[in-house]
Amino acid sequence: MTDSNRVVGHESVGESASVETRLTARGLTHGFGDGAILEDISITVEPGEILAVVGPSGTGKTTLFRLLALFEQPDSGTVEVGGEDVWAMPDEQRLAVRRRIGMGFQTRSLFSTTVADNVAYGLRVRQSWRTRLRDAVEDAFGQTEPSPTVERALETVGMSDKIDRDARSLSAGEAQRVAIARALAPDPDVLLLDEPTSNLDPRNTAAIESAMREARDRGIAVALATHDMQQAQRVSDRTAVLLDSTCIESGPTDRVFETPSDDRVRRFIEGKLVY
Amino acid sequence: MLGLGDLNLTYLVSITFVSLYVSTLAVLFSAAIGLPTALAVGFRDFRGKSIVTSVISTGMGFPSVVVGLVVLLLLSRSGPFGEFELLFTPEAMILSQTVLALPVLVSVSLSAIQSVPQDLRDAAFATGATPADVGLLVIREARYGIVTALLAAYGRAISEVGSVLIVGGNIVFSDSTSFTRTLTTAITVEARKGNIETGIALGVILLALVLSVNALGARFRDRTPGGERQ
Amino acid sequence: MAIQRRRFLQAAGVGAILGLSGCTGDSSPPQAGEGETTASGGTSGGATQELTLATTTSTYDTGLLDAINPVFEEKFDARVKTIPQGTGAAIETARNGDADVILVHARGAEDEFLEEGYGVNRRDVMFNDFVVVGPADDPAGINGMSSATDAFAAISDAESTFVSRGDDSGTNKKELLIWDAAGVSPAGKWYREIGKGMGDTLVQADQSGAYTLSDRGTYLATKDNVDLEIHVQGPLKDGPTILKNPYGVIPVNPAKYPDVNYPLAMAYAGFLTSPEGQEIISDYTANGSQLFFPNALSESPQFDQYVPEDYDGGNTSASVSDPQFEQWVSENVPEDF
Numbered sequence: 001m002t003d004s005n006r007v008v009g010h011e012s013v014g015e016s017a018s019v020e021t022r023l024t025a026r027g028l029t030h031g032f033g034d035g036a037i038l039e040d041i042s043i044t045v046e047p048g049e050i051l052a053v054v055g056p057s058g059t060g061k062t063t064l065f066r067l068l069a070l071f072e073q074p075d076s077g078t079v080e081v082g083g084e085d086v087w088a089m090p091d092e093q094r095l096a097v098r099r100r101i102g103m104g105f106q107t108r109s110l111f112s113t114t115v116a117d118n119v120a121y122g123l124r125v126r127q128s129w130r131t132r133l134r135d136a137v138e139d140a141f142g143q144t145e146p147s148p149t150v151e152r153a154l155e156t157v158g159m160s161d162k163i164d165r166d167a168r169s170l171s172a173g174e175a176q177r178v179a180i181a182r183a184l185a186p187d188p189d190v191l192l193l194d195e196p197t198s199n200l201d202p203r204n205t206a207a208i209e210s211a212m213r214e215a216r217d218r219g220i221a222v223a224l225a226t227h228d229m230q231q232a233q234r235v236s237d238r239t240a241v242l243l244d245s246t247c248i249e250s251g252p253t254d255r256v257f258e259t260p261s262d263d264r265v266r267r268f269i270e271g272k273l274v275y
Numbered sequence: 276m277l278g279l280g281d282l283n284l285t286y287l288v289s290i291t292f293v294s295l296y297v298s299t300l301a302v303l304f305s306a307a308i309g310l311p312t313a314l315a316v317g318f319r320d321f322r323g324k325s326i327v328t329s330v331i332s333t334g335m336g337f338p339s340v341v342v343g344l345v346v347l348l349l350l351s352r353s354g355p356f357g358e359f360e361l362l363f364t365p366e367a368m369i370l371s372q373t374v375l376a377l378p379v380l381v382s383v384s385l386s387a388i389q390s391v392p393q394d395l396r397d398a399a400f401a402t403g404a405t406p407a408d409v410g411l412l413v414i415r416e417a418r419y420g421i422v423t424a425l426l427a428a429y430g431r432a433i434s435e436v437g438s439v440l441i442v443g444g445n446i447v448f449s450d451s452t453s454f455t456r457t458l459t460t461a462i463t464v465e466a467r468k469g470n471i472e473t474g475i476a477l478g479v480i481l482l483a484l485v486l487s488v489n490a491l492g493a494r495f496r497d498r499t500p501g502g503e504r505q
Numbered sequence: 506m507a508i509q510r511r512r513f514l515q516a517a518g519v520g521a522i523l524g525l526s527g528c529t530g531d532s533s534p535p536q537a538g539e540g541e542t543t544a545s546g547g548t549s550g551g552a553t554q555e556l557t558l559a560t561t562t563s564t565y566d567t568g569l570l571d572a573i574n575p576v577f578e579e580k581f582d583a584r585v586k587t588i589p590q591g592t593g594a595a596i597e598t599a600r601n602g603d604a605d606v607i608l609v610h611a612r613g614a615e616d617e618f619l620e621e622g623y624g625v626n627r628r629d630v631m632f633n634d635f636v637v638v639g640p641a642d643d644p645a646g647i648n649g650m651s652s653a654t655d656a657f658a659a660i661s662d663a664e665s666t667f668v669s670r671g672d673d674s675g676t677n678k679k680e681l682l683i684w685d686a687a688g689v690s691p692a693g694k695w696y697r698e699i700g701k702g703m704g705d706t707l708v709q710a711d712q713s714g715a716y717t718l719s720d721r722g723t724y725l726a727t728k729d730n731v732d733l734e735i736h737v738q739g740p741l742k743d744g745p746t747i748l749k750n751p752y753g754v755i756p757v758n759p760a761k762y763p764d765v766n767y768p769l770a771m772a773y774a775g776f777l778t779s780p781e782g783q784e785i786i787s788d789y790t791a792n793g794s795q796l797f798f799p800n801a802l803s804e805s806p807q808f809d810q811y812v813p814e815d816y817d818g819g820n821t822s823a824s825v826s827d828p829q830f831e832q833w834v835s836e837n838v839p840e841d842f
Contacts, residue, residue: 071397095403095405101401102401103398103401103402105397105398105401107394109394109397109398110398111399111412111415112415112416121404121412125402125403125404182402192401351602351603352601352602352762352764353601353602353762354601357602360764363557363586363588363603444557445588445589446586446587448585449571449574449578449585454586466704466708467702469707469727469730470730471730
């Protein structure tokens with residue numbers, strides 16, 4: 001199941017459906033003022049695979065992920081979901097596409113409310129205002145049961161027992177796991193994780209990596225930005241290497257790590273490339 | 276009852292009611308205008324933003340009497356909006372109090388809103404929120420500061436005397452019910468008559484009112500889901 | 506003030522009950538209006554009309570209007586919105602068309618208001634007088650002076666502290682007129698303009714051991730709260746005529762502001778100057794003293810109430826009105842006041 005070839009083959013009906021959820025960036029160039037942060041980057045995340053985007057800090061991984069999450073329009077190039085240029089769509093359709101993408105961040109990003117409320121956030125904003133108002137009123141007059149979706153998402157990250165906790169009382173690792181549950185709860189087709197485990201202890205890191213694998217196994221296209229080579233090697237199916245604002249190498253993880261075609265990649269993997 | 280001997284109950288109740296009515300509506304209106312303004316100013320970068328924010332904070336110290344005079348000029352029968360015959364009505368007072376409460380509300384809630392980390396807004400956006408959802412989330416995240424802003428605006432509105440005196444006219448009907456007399460303008464009447472004790476007694480009522488509103492606000496703040504828990 | 510209001514309502518209520526039971530006395534003012542009340546009772550289902558009255562604080566703060574307005578309201582099925590301001594502010598409010606009628610006490614300003622065409626049909630309503638009050642130790646030595654201008658000159662010479670309303674009220678206008686007549690332009694640290702109402706001003710004068718000019722009504726109503734004494738009496742107690750304090754009622758000219766309620770304003774002026782209104786004024790007391798003396802009723806015509814004060818071939822002011830005023834005083838004010 002974890003074999004990326006299964007997806008690349010496009011064999012079953014299920015997979016032909018998931019082709020539409022492939023996330024592709026073509027020729028992305030983006031920058032602020034003086035210099036380009038990203039230059040002519042093309043990248044594809046297939047459903048049911050984990051793509052690791054590696055590179056030293058400051059090479060634009062975060063900028064790339066923000067473009068993939070549709071935070072802003074790239075200066076040039078396209079972002080496509082299911083083969084359609086997202087920025088050529090009308091706003092409403094783009095919102096619908098955006099809602100098929102979930103994202104986890106490097107920094108703490110939980111809202112000041114309970115764990116359950118945090119995880120339910122994505123579900124709530126997808127509902128009509130009338131329903132939301134009714135739920136808010138019901139919520140004000142007594143405890144409402146958390147939805148099974150919220151419970152399942154928390155199970156994925158191993159945080160079911162913390163469902164009623166105040167999010168502000170969680171440790172950094174726990175908060176990161178809940179944040180990933182929040183991204184997973186609306187059942188996205190694409191999951192973008194920007195350095196989700198930097199500065200986390202091994203136990204929380206393992207829980208997050210396991211959640212990533214489970215998402216991949218459900219057919220979600222997972223992209224992971226990391227500066228941790230070992231993690232990339234451990235979890236990803238394919239790896240793209242970002243260096244000097246551009247993508248200098250990409251391919252199946254094993255191949256990239258064993259026989260890098262670019263000498264800079266080899267030195268980076270061996271930890272000899274210092275910036 | 277501390278110097279209130281020569282004020283009857285109808286009078287006290289109705290001036291208190293007018294005070295509450297005018298200030299509450301004024302704060303609601305300024306919240307309806309002010310919170311979206313604070314959101315817009317807080318999140319957007321535009322040329323002259325620092326000028327806008329300093330204009331807003333200057334507005335906090337704007338003399339209420341001047342606001343009263345401007346509203347008087349506008350609403351007077353000889354002024355541009357004279358045909359609506361709003362001068363010397365509670366509505367005129369609500370208007371001037373809204374103008375006075377607005378800068379306080381915007382200014383205080385702006386700093387609360389700006390202290391909500393960008394990361395949370397990004398997280399909401401990435402979780403599928405529309406700009407309106409993000410705005411609501413920010414208000415929720417900044418609720419302590421916003422409740423403080425509402426209370427500060429309420430305090431400004433209910434304790435203000437200069438403009439309500441000018442645009443309201445300090446009217447009481449002959450059956451002792453107030454039309455446009457508030458606790459504060461009633462105090463000016465007592466002061467004018469030299470009834471210092473009665474004036475102070477009215478001031479104590481005003482203080483008690485502001486105190487209860489603050490207590491109510493603090494209670495609401497603490498009971499909000501996800502708020503400070505016991 | 507509210508005690509008086511309650512007492513009045515009680516009295517009115519008792520009067521009404523007596524009236525119904527047929528045991529009528531001639532003492533209950535509401536009875537005079539009973540016929541009209543019944544007549545207007547047919548319209549009580551209709552909209553109650555509103556009258557905006559801009560007036561001076563002295564009529565309001567003394568509680569006089571609380572005695573007059575309920576009777577008027579009952580008779581005419583009206584509601585009076587009273588805006589207590591200084592005379593200057595009240596006239597300004599009317600000048601902007603924001604009041605239907607004014608009741609004020611500054612004849613010069615009233616004449617100007619009429620001449621500019623903002624007001625019509627001025628009527629004299631009542632009068633009382635001003636008194637010069639000050640600390641008991643009387644540092645300027647003015648006690649018992651029979652001339653207000655001499656007293657003001659003495660205060661100025663001694664540079665004794667004097668507190669001025671400084672708010673363009675009728676009292677303030679009168680005070681400035683007296684300084685002018687005394688040939689003094691008050692200046693220096695002893696002269697303090699405070700921009701406050703009469704009661705505040707009396708309290709502040711009391712606290713700073715200062716002299717001030719007060720209308721007798723407010724002084725009497727405030728007397729319990731301050732230690733000031735009257736040093737120069739007004740004409741009600743044989744003082745100089747310059748301290749007279751006549752009140753006039755002026756409806757706003759409907760030709761200037763078509764939206765004003767002119768008929769009701771005229772009704773109000775008519776009511777104040779009617780025997781019934783005049784009786785309420787003369788019956789009204791505070792601290793046991795009568796505060797205002799009605800002067801609308803007269804055997805002979807009083808032309809001077811309609812024409813500018815100085816109308817007499819443009820000669821010296823008060824040539825007509827002062828003798829008239831002295832006559833009122835002699836007719837209306839009891840010897841032992």
